[in-house]
Amino acid sequence: MKTVSLKVLDKAIWFSPPNNRIKKSDFEKPFRKIYLNKSSEESPGTSGFFKSKKCNKEVYYESHLELKLFSTLELAEQVIDFGSQPMPISFKYNERISTYHPDFYYLLSDNTCVLGEVKMLYEMGYFYNWSKWKGLKHYCRKNGIGFLITDGKYDIRDLKEMYINRNFRDELLTLFQKTDCVDWNTIYDLKLKYGLKMLDLACFVYQENVRWYRKPTRFVKESFI
Structure with missing residues (x-):
């Protein structure tokens, strides 16, 4: 091994x-x-x-x-x-x-x-x-x-230093200007749109200080540190 x-x-x-x-x-x-x-x-x-x-x-x-x-x-x-x-x-x-x-x-x-x-x-x-x-x-x-x-x-x-697709980041941050919570369907559509992986989502929440809840899955604009 x-x-x-x-x-x-x-x-x-x-x-x-x-x-x-x-x-x-x-x-x-x-x-x-x-x-x-x-x-x-x-x-x-x-x-x-x-x-x-x-x-x-x-x-x-x-x-x-x-x-x-x-x-x-x-x-x-x-x-x-x-x-x-x-x-x-x-x-x-x-x-x-x-x-x-x-x-x-x-x-x-x-x-x-x-x-x-x-x-x-x-x-x-x-x-x-x-x-x-x-x-x-x-x-x-x-x-x-x-x-x-x-x-x-x-x-x-290391999540802090990893690259995030700029268009994905900008589009999601624009959504957060209108709401404090983005549902999973919206996140998943963006993930498919930009060909991203789950790691990209983890990098986003870490770098942008967003909470990633799972039940139900959503991103919430609150500090988690």
């Missing part, structure tokens, strides 16, 4: 001085159970586990992207431990407090730690995910832990 580039490990964000007193024993077992299904290149949304020689334990994953990242962590010399679903994180969404579990953690040789999630790039545009990651940011800042949202090659900050 091809692994993720080791360079992605350098993309972790530190919001406060790193805490170098974290131990392997802090992550002895995952907090959330993962139900197993066979994972493959053709079926990236399935789950499973592999035996980590480095960590001497079974590491569980819920997608092929996660498996690739864990395979990279297995090879990375600076990583001494890693695993999945390490702890519950509180977050607020639609005025309700909920909890979720980050996809992964890894512990570095200097006893600092990184928490994060593995997502397809376009999924990084969903407001629901941003709400979760706001809670994760708060936890990382409070505890001196690194923060990483990645697809295995890019991290979420």
Whole structure:
């Protein structure tokens, strides 16, 4: 299997001085159970586990992207431990407090730690995910832990620099001058008109500070940071 580039490990964000007193024993077992299904290149949304020689334990994953990242962590010399679903994180969404579990953690040789999630790039545009990651940011800042949202090659900050079709951007911004909410049918028609991908939509909401809701799917002109 091809692994993720080791360079992605350098993309972790530190919001406060790193805490170098974290131990392997802090992550002895995952907090959330993962139900197993066979994972493959053709079926990236399935789950499973592999035996980590480095960590001497079974590491569980819920997608092929996660498996690739864990395979990279297995090879990375600076990583001494890693695993999945390490702890519950509180977050607020639609005025309700909920909890979720980050996809992964890894512990570095200097006893600092990184928490994060593995997502397809376009999924990084969903407001629901941003709400979760706001809670994760708060936890990382409070505890001196690194923060990483990645697809295995890019991290979420790369959406800021990616190109967006200028005509698509201008037409959608013109719509927002008339309304605070653009429905999915309108967005989808523009997507087809300019031959765009879901990633282009994620770049737009990130760069223009727009909320991408999914049920029902719509863009809303509100800050999500």
